[in-house]
Amino acid sequence: MSILAGWKGRFATLALCAASVALSATAHAEDQLAKVKKAGELVVGTEMQFAPFDFLENGQQSGFNKDLFAEIGKELGVKVRFIDLPWPSVLPGLEAGKFDMVGGPITITKARMERYTYTLPVADATDALLKRTNDTSLKQSSDIAGKTVGAGKGSAQLDQLKAYVATLPKPPEIREYVDNNQAYADLAAGRIAAVANSVTNIAYVAKQRPETFTVVQPSFGAKVYFAYCLRKDADSKPLADAFNAALVKMHGDGRLATLQKKWFGVAMDAPTTLPTPNY
The missing domain is CATH 3.40.190.10 (Periplasmic binding protein-like II)
Known part of the structure; x- marks a missing residue:
């Protein structure tokens, strides 16, 4: 083999390695937020039998979730598409990757915190x-x-x-x-x-x-909150962070309180940090 041929082989190998690294970096960069923005759509699994959060009115989705996610979509620069399922199928659907997050919403519990990534709370779930x-x-x-x-x-x-x-x-x-x-x-x-x-x-x-x-009256349960959730993995964290940033912005400009008053009758305490559940 000539010296020139040897150098050509080495350059080819280096080029192939560089391409592999670039592809790996691109794949790594494609987290859930990047995928959502690339698709221009946030897909949310929910159950539309849970008024006032999600319910059907004359065959059309209505409720707090529809209004809140519309605002979140504006902040993220994407459209929001809901998938309606019976509640027992929603969390398994999230784990199977059928949608980006759950918009039930779901109660923040210790057991679920070990399994899912929660957003900040949006309402009282006592x-x-x-x-x-x-x-x-x-x-x-x-x-x-x-x-x-x-x-x-x-x-x-x-x-x-x-x-x-x-x-x-x-x-x-x-x-x-x-x-x-x-x-x-x-x-x-x-x-x-x-x-x-x-x-x-x-x-x-x-x-x-x-x-x-x-x-x-009074309520019998421990003080707990409703929030939304995502898969508990590194890819979902950027989307959770972006969602929470949008929610904090809604806290600050009054949009969250306005939606709570519209659908719950009153503005509710919703912490801007993730609370530690009692059970």
């Missing part, structure tokens, strides 16, 4: 009971002892309910519902005595139908 307005036997949360109570299947509210009823002298029967609207329908029909859900959700339901539903 657990409370919804009862029929004409039910005089249910004056406080402990009055559900020995009765039948409904809650969302796979929800943190169900976990809080199970922990609470274990403290009662006669634990109630718990029915798990995939669809919260079905739980409210069973409550209205007298098939169950109460529904456990976040105070934000049931206050909205009671406000819409005060002649049928009333919130049992």
Whole structure:
């Protein structure tokens, strides 16, 4: 082999290595935020049976999530597309990479923090009971002892309910519902005595139908918050950081409080740092 040929071979090898490094760097740079901006679209998995956050009105999406994500989309410079799924399918869908993040929203818990990356909180998620307005036997949360109570299947509210009823002298029967609207329908029909859900959700339901539903005061659950979540990996962190920066901006200019008042009736405490959950 000539010296010239040898040098050509070495240059070819070096060029190939440089190309490989460049491709590797490009792939590494393609985190979830970069992918979202490249596609011009943020894809969000949710359940549209969770008023006032997400629900269908005349067949069209409505609620707090739609309005808030529209503002987030403006800040990120992308469109937002929602995928509607039954709640038990939402978190597995996130893990399978079917969408960029979850817009349930979901309660911040210790167990979930180990598995997912949370955004900053957007609302109060403390657990409370919804009862029929004409039910005089249910004056406080402990009055559900020995009765039948409904809650969302796979929800943190169900976990809080199970922990609470274990403290009662006669634990109630718990029915798990995939669809919260079905739980409210069973409550209205007298098939169950109460529904456990976040105070934000049931206050909205009671406000819409005060002649049928009333919130049992005070709430029985620990103080917890609602937030959105992403996969817990390095690629998702830049998207979470960008989302949180947009949310902090909405705190500062009043847009978040305006949306809370519109959908919840009041502006709610939503920390600008991630809180440590109680359970």
